[in-house]
Amino acid sequence: MMSITTYIYEDLKARLSSDEELPVQLTLESLADFYEVSFSPVRSAVDQLIKQGYLEKGEDRRLTPKATRKRSSKISDAALPAPPQDMYEVIANNLVRLSLDGEAIDLREEATAKQYGISRSALRIIFNRLAGAGLIEHIPRRGWRLRPFRQKDLQAFLEVRELLELKALELAQPHLIEDDLRKILAGNILPASENDLPKIDNTLHAYIIEKGDNVYIQDFFQRQGRYYDILFNWEELDRDAAIETVEQHQAILNALLAKDWPAARNALSYHIQNNHPVLSKIRPKTES
Template sequence: MNSETLNRSADSIAPRALYIEVADRLRRLIQSHAMAPGEWIDEQALATQYGISRTPLREALKVLATEGMVVLKPRRGCYVAQISGGDLEEIYPIMALLEGECAAGAARRASDADLAELATLHQALEDSAAARDIDRFFDANQRFHLLIHHIAGNRRMAQMIDELRAVLKLQRHDSLYLEGRLVASLEEHRMLMAALRAHDAEAARATMQLHIESSRRALGG
């Protein structure tokens, strides 16, 4: 067995980083609202509860901060992210415009290979919706939108959208539990896929904007 094979073997059995496991646990607590929006996170208590030092805990919180699930406040600690109705009113219209432009760009630029990859992700949406697996649907939805951003080819626009989506991550996830929202979201994705396959930029833009606005209305706006 050569050194390259040994290195590959070592990589395949390397233990998962502790902070990633901690981030997964905290993410589940936040998504289930066991840790409420706006709640202060007691780092010392959590470190004691999990039997770990505060170093991996803080690394985990940094991961969640980049996802928009927690907010790190200098000299005040870490809090579960909390979004007001006013924040939603400001953010969603901007996101609808930017996402709509990305969808239009993707419709114009998508290759057959791009469309095949989108179709695979769309099938994951169909399958997870049929199983009523909200977490899997949300993950597939994230990857579907990220691929549209990539195909559109506007790096700065994609970065702005990513920042907005991170801020709204918990709200977007929770909206899928609201009555009728999962079915409506899936139908909107079907319409969007049809527009992308037809390379119809205007239909893709309008459908994406409808999709984002529908998510906002589901939250009570």
């Protein structure tokens, strides 16, 4: 599996091998911002490129492309390496699938780290994030345990979510900004053909909760909503479910833009209760 340092190295090497202008200045700070990483992997990649003659460092320590290297005239997207997979997303998605079986599985660090080809320390960081999201829990002196999916838990969450999010919408009404709503609407796009995928902007819910400005409502979603956010994001990998999400988001947003509050409330309520065509059909083994 490609590390972030290797990805930066390969990407910069491909770009430096062409005559096209680099999309960013050759400084550690600019490169770190461009690749959205810390200085460490950038510094390691740059050191390799200097050793192999792709970059040189002047007396003022400024980086410049090696002038004597031969370059191709253009660079294609195919010549650029694909970014490394986000192991948090990979592991989270795989654990969701296991969770949907409805069994509380014990997860061993050593075996799981070996399975994904990462270090135990890296895996522990991911597991701590997943524990914070409620997908797994840490059992003292025993390791980690996967949270099993339960239909009754999902329905109980949706009932409380509906009450609180509708209240947040009521509180948010005077504070909604038209430009914000139009931006979110523009991010929810239905597919243009059968071969295309819909584009979903899920920030509507967080926006309503933020504008509602009730710390107790915000606390519920911060503590209880993370686990279901992971499940809902997994569910939207299903094309039909994703299309339904886009259509329902559009209905809510158009009602909000028209300031038709009853219609917006009804559309939001319908969306919360009826937007889980995949999860609602799953019957874990322990419930079958």
